Amino acid sequence: MKMFSVSHKTVFVVDHCPYMAESSRQQVECDVLTKSRAQGVIPLAPVSKSLWTCAVECSMEYCRILYDIYPKDKLVNYIVSDSEFHILNSWRQEDQSTHELMSALAAVGPPNPREDPECCSILHGLVAAVESLCKITELQHERRTSLMDMAERVANRGRIICLTNAKSDTHVRMLEDCIQETILEQNKLAAGSDRLMAIQQCELVLVHIYPQGEDTLVSDRPKKEISPLLTSEVHSVRAGRHLATKLNILVQQHFDLASTTITNIPMKEEQHANTSANYDVELLHHRDAHLEFFKSGDLHMAGTSTRENGLKETVTLKWCTPRTNSIELHYCTGAYRISPTDVNSRPSSCLTNFLLNGRSVLLEQPRKSGSKVISHMLSSHGGEIFLHVLNSNRSTLEDPPSISEGCGGRVTDYRITDFGEFMRENRLTPVSESSHDPSGKLPAERAKAQLERHTRYWPMIISQTTIFNMQAVVPLANLIVKETLTEEDVLTCQKTVYNLVDMERKNDPLPISTVGSRGKEKRQEVSGTWTPSADDAVLLFLTFRLKGLLDKEEQEAEVIKDSPDSPEPLNKKPRLSTEEVQPPERAKGPVSLLSMWTNRITVANSRKHQEFVGRASSVNNKFELYQHLKDENGMDVHENGKASR
Template structure:
């Protein structure tokens, strides 16, 4: 419940050496030479001053504490101040909620200044650099004593439970001499922590708590331009000294660099992030008629940036990175968000997912002050970020509530109050022929429900969950997601019983008859030449031929029944299908329509079709257990796969390629040319015009009876055209012949 950031003890060196050492960064406070007319004559310019390490550290700690109090008010995160020197230590500020404010912190610094003590001259000037070891030892002891003191919240929880977690952080700020002194501090801290916890286990003190986990942050601050071993101390990332003590080392120059160091530390200690509001229009102080754009950096919890990588990549992929800019002279990054037109209404608040408190980094600057006053007046500022593709999106909003500033994260996707998105907007792209209704029916069939214990049989070895998984597997053995990938599922109006009954584990006699009737229905449709209406198979241009579609349909039905043929009833249906449409004996280079053998055709001597065009379906027989099933072996799966590949390649062709392919496979013209009866090559096989007129009646009777050899639909059609047009000579320029016009045009005029 209590993280390490719940309690932070700031230990500050208050020795003479630390207070008297200059930070090395000059501060020019003489304003006379900055005047427009220059420095007046007779006035000697004042030399610049430099702050001490104590003063620069106090200012940096004030900014550190201000950010903590702004982002975590109400005692969520507590700070304690400890000052130490060669003589002892002093806990200037405790854990009481009344003391957690900047006014009390400044008062503690004022009481801890060196000028308020009576031993101001106890140490001579010009003594060696660095903090004494005794000062650091006193600071470590004071830090452990402060961490062991329970807070108000811990005291209340201790009344309910005897064991309360107690963790905290110690931040030691001093002017260290070298790395040996640094090593001494970490080892002494680990020894003192272990001894303290042992003492707490031996006695039960109601005013003390054992320390479960402690994080030590040592910040070495040295003057600018210092070349002593103190400036050579290396920064070390987080490492463990003992199971209960972790440590990190930081080193920084004094002055403004130390303030930036604590700014980066407060973000890592409290899981904060930086956002820079860019493009804020503000009027110039000197010229009110003109305006310029300024930037303001704010700090807030890092959770406000959780969705930024998704927004930057559009939630559809990418490397998950967003526009992060490293801050100069720091080790953290900031995310720029552009200022948008302010909104006077709060309608956007309904689309916010979260809100977090913010704190400006440079609170005393004019841009930060203007932005703060603008928000406190009740205005709202929208912030937009630029995606990796260049587009922009509103991602955050700045507003104030009850005198406190907040950053709101906005919903960049679809609102929860809107209708669900269309399936075409998903990963599959603009595909509109998904089997949505069939998927809904499938969900209803595979819906799980609790089973009563009384229905569970002990003899059955298959558990209900395994039986459910097997049922789901069988229902989805062949289940195309898109209607364009199937022909069978586009004909559910005609073969719905076959599609719904085949996946069943067992079939009754009535089920078998219904499946056979569906197969006979397809045979009847093919014999009548019924076109298969498949709008999803071809997108544009001329689609596949009717014969090819029926060929694919038969192969798909064969595959669908074969993968479900686990019972004799299923195998009987499969045998019926293959008997009616035997693809193994068909010629692969010519499309042949396979029709069922009717009784009239079966009884005819030559096996020709009867005169009528109707299909006579044989009566259904009740299957017997002793009847033998006909076998059929063919490479149907490979042929179906090749046919589907040819269909997909045709759909992927361009319009020009489709036209060239259609011209190549163009059927013969409807109005054919009469064969040249005068051709010598055809003199033996053709009939002359006179003979045709004389024997026309006999020839018509012969074709009507269907007794001519090798007669098919094309030959019957050609013969019928010959009978119609043989009464008059054909036009010479018809049927792809070149007829000369204006024969006498080139002859000379007499």
């Protein structure tokens, strides 16, 4: 039921009643050449478009953008409503063009202000729109024929965009109820017909148009579910440029489009051929052209800016001096059709003509610092202009990278063996959904939970970790990812912690890996006191987690410490005394983990050597050499080394 989305069918219903002939009250200047006008010539008065003209122009711009980016699989059916409905085109592919729609609209003409308004209604067009959605398109017919016995799996969804001048919110609710009743009636007719399809989902987008300077009588409302078959949203918009902006935003939302602004385009001035200026051109395209920005999080580095009162975002890319032509091969990861936002402007016309002549333009991300990154390219194929996404990391024409080479450069110390073991421990096998544990989790949920536990802390390369390079920590690393621990597991954890404490007291070296300047892995053994790192902090934290299990043994250790005459039991593991590791709840005031670790290191270092004997028995910071020689031989040794009796 997901073969056709709501955007496959779009029905425009434009109100053609007498009130749509009212002026939009947005003035358009016709006489702009005021400096070259001869004396005595009266300037032309400004004019204003009607609500009907504004609705037709904006809906045609919606269709133009749609046909530019989706020339085949997105269809539009245009209906005009007055005393009856007028269907201007069909779902057939040959009727899908702005030329066909404009010719049909010219035949309809503007609304007649002298027509009886009681005989006119937008309901005629809305009922015809529902009936049109039940008709089968060529693509739906091909899919139903190919599936044969499973034709019911082909979904029938659609969207109705109604441009009208509603009377009130009550009037809007009445229109929604009428559409809901019509859908139910048409679905009953489609159930017994091979030429019709029942509607599974319909979206109503009602745009209320009113003149500038007046208060709106209809409230905006976000998308609301009227029934399982119908959702509705209401937009109250002033006629003129505000309506054009709203339809531009809607076409981006309905068809998953995004905006890119090409900046610093050099163009020669019309009046001064020897001079040039830089212009900007905004293009619309599928949002997947920015997919790499979203994945890498570099969308802010690409110059994202918000426009139109925060309702619209555009990504800014900088024009590069064209040094390429269509015969050069570039490694692209995607190509998407584009449509200029302002198709009639001079910068847009110059850019499209430049590209249609066979030239290609490279686009770079504007950056304040660092090297230039060329991420996109504009080029035409078969008379259509495409925005190409270039792979800025590695060319797909080169040899495939080895497993030891990543996007950040050549890395040779990946934990490849550990990752293989990680994959073996998290393999998925087929299992029925009915076989779940007592907690009620499905097998897929349990697998996701296990994967989340195993990857909470998992360094990718050897040089980023210390504890995962130590054989003594392997049992602890395998146990902490379990959901529950048995008594034997708890004893194993205790044994592992005690072994680590013994290693520190014995000054056992740590396996620390460093990477050379040329990427070759080098190993060095560092002996002495352990250097605190992120891994050691994690290990210390795990020690604190075992505190609750060691409380009883800790009390026993304190008794042994307070009784110097009490012998140490045989085969007794060294204890973690409260003096060495102070738990957080026993500390005075807030103490950070780093402070606790530093204090522990200081105490441990003070116990590893005795004070120098000479420093303890010196007089006036001077120590007499050969002090036992006089007592043994009866000689007095002077400073010059000669003995005297």
